[in-house]
Amino acid sequence: MHDVRLTQLNKSYTSGVTIIPSLDLHIPAGSFTVLVGPSGCGKSTLLRMVAGLESVSGGTIHIGERDVTHLEPAERGIAMVFQSYALYPHMTVAENIGFGLTIAKKPKAEIDAAVRKAADVLQLTHLLDRTPKALSGGQRQRVAIGRAIVRNPAVFLFDEPLSNLDASLRGQMRVELADLHRSIGATMIYVTHDQVEAMTMADQIVVLNKGHIEQVGAPMDLYRQPLTPFVAGFLGAPSMNLFQGELARGMGCDTYGVRPEHLEIRLDQGRWPATVHHIEHLGADSVVYADVRDVGSMTVRAEGELDVRVGQTVHLSPRAGFDHRFAGGRRLAT
Numbered sequence: 001m002h003d004v005r006l007t008q009l010n011k012s013y014t015s016g017v018t019i020i021p022s023l024d025l026h027i028p029a030g031s032f033t034v035l036v037g038p039s040g041c042g043k044s045t046l047l048r049m050v051a052g053l054e055s056v057s058g059g060t061i062h063i064g065e066r067d068v069t070h071l072e073p074a075e076r077g078i079a080m081v082f083q084s085y086a087l088y089p090h091m092t093v094a095e096n097i098g099f100g101l102t103i104a105k106k107p108k109a110e111i112d113a114a115v116r117k118a119a120d121v122l123q124l125t126h127l128l129d130r131t132p133k134a135l136s137g138g139q140r141q142r143v144a145i146g147r148a149i150v151r152n153p154a155v156f157l158f159d160e161p162l163s164n165l166d167a168s169l170r171g172q173m174r175v176e177l178a179d180l181h182r183s184i185g186a187t188m189i190y191v192t193h194d195q196v197e198a199m200t201m202a203d204q205i206v207v208l209n210k211g212h213i214e215q216v217g218a219p220m221d222l223y224r225q226p227l228t229p230f231v232a233g234f235l236g237a238p239s240m241n242l243f244q245g246e247l248a249r250g251m252g253c254d255t256y257g258v259r260p261e262h263l264e265i266r267l268d269q270g271r272w273p274a275t276v277h278h279i280e281h282l283g284a285d286s287v288v289y290a291d292v293r294d295v296g297s298m299t300v301r302a303e304g305e306l307d308v309r310v311g312q313t314v315h316l317s318p319r320a321g322f323d324h325r326f327a328g329g330r331r332l333a334t
């Protein structure tokens with residue numbers, strides 16, 4: 001197990017475009033760290049620099065005690081799993097998993113043992129003789145992860161590995177990856193634009209925005225105490241209601257936020273009268289979109305099946321102590 005330390009790491013292209021201005025980050029040994037941010041914010045660039053697939057413009061990368069900034073990918077003790085997990089179609093699952101070891105000319109007995117162990121962890125043992133075309137999407141992705149496992153890396157790097165899978169399979173793979181992390185205990189750095197993956201799998205989340213770090217912390221700490229309006233709006237679904245202008249000023253700040261699940265909805269009275277313009281019944285809960293005059297749309301999430309109609313007037317109130325105030329782009333102490 002190794003930690004990873006990025007110090008004043010930056011990346012610019014010769015065209016003059018700066019992707020990552022200067023980034024400092026510590027990834028604890030054995031952690032499952034998720035780098036999350038919108039598309040184009042520099043996640044893949046950052047991960048590829050750690051992997052050695054992309055040169056750095058400045059700064060250093062340490063894996064454990066070693067400065068790996070200028071080492072070849074193969075010398076870094078890492079293994080990477082990508083979104084597009086190109087498997088060799090003519091090879092069996094076992095051959096695909098063991099391919100890196102075969103190339104490295106490891107003895108056959110050693111390769112077989114490593115493949116069996118990885119297949120066991122990933123529940124692929126019964127599929128070892130199949131070719132990729134006879135596998136489901138989730139099974140193929142597990143084979144790609146198996147290829148990484150057999151190399152026994154100190155650090156696993158994942159770049160949006162679940163993005164090509166359908167929603168139910170993504171949910172299942174999230175659980176499997178978390179189990180995998182528990183069973184092998186290696187340091188894992190996982191990149192995604194999906195805040196649900198970040199919230200559910202990470203023990204440390206790093207929120208990235210335009211190549212800089214907005215906040216680092218445990219998922220529920222970021223959910224409860226977002227430091228910036230960006231983090232507040234990015235984590236949590238449906239997104240936090242965020243308001244500037246008069247409503248915020250009335251609350252003593254310049255950006256006021258309240259999560260949909262922290263708004264109370266009542267028919268008789270409340271802080272903000274609002275007109276319902278859309279309702280989503282999700283079964284376990286209901287999401288109501290209501291217009292507050294001169295403010296805009298507010299999203300409310302209520303448990304169970306809420307009995308309101310489009311066009312109806314309701315009253316919304318923030319739950320005391322669960323709202324968020326920001327000024328100058330930073331969280332105000334409550």
Ligand SMILES: Nc1ncnc2c1ncn2[C@@H]1O[C@H](COP(=O)(O)OP(=O)(O)O)[C@@H](O)[C@H]1O
Nearest residue numbers: 013015017019038039040041042043044045046
């Ligand atoms: N070779 C390049 N030259 C200039 N800009 C690039 C190059 N490669 C990627 N970029 C830009 O870098 C930014 C970050 O890209 P990327 O790291 O792939 O983002 P993410 O993985 O977060 O979606 C994007 O705006 C992308 O257009």
Ligand SMILES: [Mg+2]
Nearest residue numbers: 043044045159
């Ligand atoms: Mg990317």
